[in-house]
Amino acid sequence: MKGHVDSRVYNAFVNLGFGFKVNSKLSTTGVFSVQNHNIQLKRGQSSYLLHELGHFVAALKGRADQTSEFKKIYNTEKNAYVGNNKAYVTQDAGEYFAESFRDYTENASVLKSQCPQTYNYINGLVNSISDKDVSDFYNTYGWYWN
Template identity: 35%
Template sequence: MAPKANANVLSAFDKLGFKIKYDPTVNYGGCFNAHERTITLRFVGDDTIYHEMGHFLAFVAGNVDRSSDFAAIYNSEKSKFTGINRSYATQNATEYFAESYHDYILQPTETKKKLPKTCSAISDAVKKVTPTRVARVKEIYGPFWK
């Protein structure tokens, strides 16, 4: 699935019943859907999974990518983002968080040097993914999930 992702994030993905689907007919690389509890990927073995896991992390940690604190970090560091998907990643804080998580996992040393505040926010989000938090997410969203 995403072997380099944080163990607690992977555990939460499993415990909350999220699944990965592959669909080569879609016109996008990946899509996180909290309502359906899925990540849909176009290609098997693509590192897009880490971007989509970034969306999952933000969701489970309390939609941290939509917080005013993260918005300030996004505005202060987005110009330093130099990844391949720069124009997509820097269009808004949500995509920036997800793509930064991708780089945080796959290129940790470089990413921490370039985007220290962003990486600190990601690290804080990872720490929020505890069994208690996962149980709370299940309690809140469980009635909406089939």
């Protein structure tokens, strides 16, 4: 993961003590869990990991995938999404955000040209990840892990 995602995302994930593991018994391709303090993947595929990291970023930034600002962007741009598994990805703002984060990480120029508001929103979030975000997240959810 290190070197494949923005260092702020990687450092927040590591500093909060999150981990990831492969669990072939999952009924889905992956799951991000605050409570379990990890990302589980059905198999070790980078696109699945990046999607689940998108859920992590959304959570870290205060459920950024559920804000009225992002829901407006989602409703405006979801039909422009042309990536894999469009029906699943565009079913709700959370999945759209997570998959758009994967696109942002793997091929930012395509996301920027097809869904520029989505790109700008995610880019702004990633660039604003701070130590305060990490401490706020820990203060909110750390009791799960202790």
